[in-house]
Amino acid sequence: MKALLWKDYRQNRRILVGVAIMLLIPYVFVTVGELGTRLWHVYPSESWAELLRMASIASLFLTVLAIGFLGGNAIAGERVDRSAEFVAYLPIARRPAVASKAIVAIGACLAFWFVNALVACVSSWVIGDRSLDRTLGLVFPTAPSSVLIFGASWLFSSFMSSPPIATMMGLATVVVYGVTMGLIDQARGLETAGKESSYFVLCAVLCVVLGITCFVSGVLHYIRRIEP
Amino acid sequence: MTTGESSESTVELAGVTKHFGKQTAVADLSLQIPKGTGFGFIGPNGAGKTTTIKMIMGLLQSDAGRIVALGLDPIADGLALKQRVGYVPEQQVIHRWMRVREAIRFCRLFYATWDDKLCADLLGQFDLDPDKKVKQLSKGMVVKLSLLLAMSHEPELLVLDEPMAGLDPVVREELLDGILQTICDREQTVVFSSHTLSDVQRLADAIGIINEGQLRVHCAVDDLLRRTKRIRAVLSDGSAPERPPEGMIWQRVRDREWLLTVEDFSDETVAGLRATNALERVEVIDLGLEDIFKDYVRGWRASA
Amino acid sequence: MSVDPNLHVPIYEQIVEHIRGSVAAGVHRPGEALPSIRALAVELLVNPNTVQRAYQELERQGLVKTRKGRGVFVTEDGDASAQSRSAAAVQARFTDGIQVGKTARLPDDRIESIFRNAMAAADGSEQTDRADARGDTSPEARDES
Numbered sequence: 051m052k053a054l055l056w057k058d059y060r061q062n063r064r065i066l067v068g069v070a071i072m073l074l075i076p077y078v079f080v081t082v083g084e085l086g087t088r089l090w091h092v093y094p095s096e097s098w099a100e101l102l103r104m105a106s107i108a109s110l111f112l113t114v115l116a117i118g119f120l121g122g123n124a125i126a127g128e129r130v131d132r133s134a135e136f137v138a139y140l141p142i143a144r145r146p147a148v149a150s151k152a153i154v155a156i157g158a159c160l161a162f163w164f165v166n167a168l169v170a171c172v173s174s175w176v177i178g179d180r181s182l183d184r185t186l187g188l189v190f191p192t193a194p195s196s197v198l199i200f201g202a203s204w205l206f207s208s209f210m211s212s213p214p215i216a217t218m219m220g221l222a223t224v225v226v227y228g229v230t231m232g233l234i235d236q237a238r239g240l241e242t243a244g245k246e247s248s249y250f251v252l253c254a255v256l257c258v259v260l261g262i263t264c265f266v267s268g269v270l271h272y273i274r275r276i277e278p
Numbered sequence: 279m280t281t282g283e284s285s286e287s288t289v290e291l292a293g294v295t296k297h298f299g300k301q302t303a304v305a306d307l308s309l310q311i312p313k314g315t316g317f318g319f320i321g322p323n324g325a326g327k328t329t330t331i332k333m334i335m336g337l338l339q340s341d342a343g344r345i346v347a348l349g350l351d352p353i354a355d356g357l358a359l360k361q362r363v364g365y366v367p368e369q370q371v372i373h374r375w376m377r378v379r380e381a382i383r384f385c386r387l388f389y390a391t392w393d394d395k396l397c398a399d400l401l402g403q404f405d406l407d408p409d410k411k412v413k414q415l416s417k418g419m420v421v422k423l424s425l426l427l428a429m430s431h432e433p434e435l436l437v438l439d440e441p442m443a444g445l446d447p448v449v450r451e452e453l454l455d456g457i458l459q460t461i462c463d464r465e466q467t468v469v470f471s472s473h474t475l476s477d478v479q480r481l482a483d484a485i486g487i488i489n490e491g492q493l494r495v496h497c498a499v500d501d502l503l504r505r506t507k508r509i510r511a512v513l514s515d516g517s518a519p520e521r522p523p524e525g526m527i528w529q530r531v532r533d534r535e536w537l538l539t540v541e542d543f544s545d546e547t548v549a550g551l552r553a554t555n556a557l558e559r560v561e562v563i564d565l566g567l568e569d570i571f572k573d574y575v576r577g578w579r580a581s582a
Numbered sequence: 583m584s585v586d587p588n589l590h591v592p593i594y595e596q597i598v599e600h601i602r603g604s605v606a607a608g609v610h611r612p613g614e615a616l617p618s619i620r621a622l623a624v625e626l627l628v629n630p631n632t633v634q635r636a637y638q639e640l641e642r643q644g645l646v647k648t649r650k651g652r653g654v655f656v657t658e659d660g661d662a663s664a665q666s667r668s669a670a671a672v673q674a675r676f677t678d679g680i681q682v683g684k685t686a687r688l689p690d691d692r693i694e695s696i697f698r699n700a701m702a703a704a705d706g707s708e709q710t711d712r713a714d715a716r717g718d719t720s721p722e723a724r725d726e727s
Binding site: 315316451454459462463475476479480481483500503504559561564565568569 | 589631
């Protein structure tokens with residue numbers, strides 16, 4: 051199992067590094083912006099806590115997309131260079147193989163999400179006022195949508211040989227879901243639209259359930275299929 | 279390797295069929311490969327050799343028929359079978375970022391019968407640099423690595439899909455040497471496909487010629503060489519070949535020369551030929567494996 | 583020793599021929615061991631079953647004998663047997679040559695005189711070879727042909 055984890059980590063290393071760089075961009079952006087502000091006194095200076103809060107929230111939204119990349123690449127990534135065929139003719143059972151892929155992918159997703167969420171919450175808490183409440187209001191929806199985008203990309207990745215297409219399908223799934231739930235909300239009555247917190251909770255729970263269902267389906271398909 | 283007289287078969291195919299969409303890749307293929315022998319698949323490109331080999335390995339599922347390898351079902355008992363089989367695919371698919379020593383370290387953990395000493399011997403014999411990444415290796419070196427990984431766990435069955443394709447003669451000899459040294463010491467069955475007929479003649483006890491998914495010829499190499507002859511006959515003026523003999527594989531008439539290749543040649547063949555055709559001179563020519571193969575393929579193409 | 587897999591002659595027959603020739607020439611004397619199956623298979627780069635078949639054929643022809651666990655040895659009358667086999671090989675080659683001549687529609691006496699000339703030329707060059715081996719480069723030795 052350790053060998054499989056090592057193999058999947060190395061196989062995904064490029065994507066992990068790319069994603070890390072992508073998620074650092076908001077932080078770099080605010081740093082450069084702040085340095086520019088301080089040099090040329092264009093805008094009033096913000097506190098570092100405020101800057102970190104902005105950067106981490108932006109990064110958190112990017113993280114949802116990144117989680118789509120990781121899900122899309124998890125299984126299909128080995129089919130692009132055909133190294134999946136190598137694993138296929140070794141005496142490696144499908145269950146540990148897919149478990150290893152899931153651990154590496156999900157582990158990375160959790161790490162990226164938690165780091166950004168933590169920075170957002172801590173910096174908001176430092177700022178005080180009701181900043182933390184507002185932050186949590188933005189952070190919380192990213193969790194179920196991450197679960198859905200990962201599950202959907204993972205499912206498509208299990209069927210396909212193209213990581214980018216699997217990612218796009220995962221993204222499309224989230225968009226379609228969001229639009230659908232929004233339309234249903236509108237249909238229930240314009241006065242209540244966007245205001246009932248119980249509806250949001252329902253959407254979130256359904257989102258997570260859908261995401262997990264997709265993930266499990268992807269796992270089962272991978273275990274059952276004969277081709278690599 | 280044993281004399282191959284054991285009645286035990288290592289590989290058995292019965293009525294195996296495989297379609298890809300509308301195309302039939304393998305049609306009703308049946309054969310048995312005895313333990314401890316070498317079996318070579320030869321045939322034109324796209325004849326179905328790789329498909330058959332992949333089905334034996336359990337990498338593809340047949341649409342009909344039964345396959346048994348080492349007494350196991352390649353699909354249902356795939357994991358157990360892969361423990362005892364060494365496989366070298368047609369195209370190398372080892373992760374290109376892996377170093378040689380990393381690939382070895384990765385594979386050895388999955389095999390119960392991995393022999394570290396054999397692996398080290400082969401590493402030295404093949405002159406592989408343990409620190410080089412697969413993407414830095416030449417084509418021949420990657421095949422050697424693939425063969426090393428296939429042989430180091432002392433498999434009972436070695437399955438090689440066109441291992442020598444595209445390699446220079448020196449590397450081919452090194453690979454043959456590696457294969458032979460290992461199979462000489464152990465009772466192994468070797469199933470392979472190749473376009474290099476000289477390699478087939480060296481390694482195989484029996485061959486199967488596959489054309490358009492069907493096994494058209496299946497016999498021992500020596501028997502095939504003995505039984506298949508080319509006849510060169512000079513036709514009498516103005517006559518054309520009346521009736522070709524039974525078991526004719528291929529023929530060609532040019533000027534007064536009638537060239538034909540027959541299987542199951544005997545003295546009666548010549549006598550029968552003289553009886554039914556007006557011939558001036560008849561000469562019997564022995565053929566090598568390559569000529570026999572070419573004549574079969576030409577004959578099938580002509581009658582297609 | 584090497585074998586040519588491209589020939590029409592099966593590899594095991596080529597091995598039989600080679601060994602028969604070397605026994606007839608005295609390279610392997612009666613009582614001496616031939617290479618093991620494994621060693622010969624690796625040296626020639628052929629299937630060990632093929633080597634085994636060749637050794638079995640040689641045993642059937644009476645040239646060699648297998649001693650369990652010890653290897654394959656040339657029999658006492660092996661060289662005589664090998665020589666008579668060589669005679670058969672010579673006949674086969676002559677027959678091939680005659681066949682070529684007849685197909686080319688050469689008359690019989692022409693074919694016979696070709697044979698005599700070839701024999702004389704072979705004797706002459708053999709004398710020269712022996713003279714060279716002795717270190718004798720005198721003109722008399724060279725004039726024999």
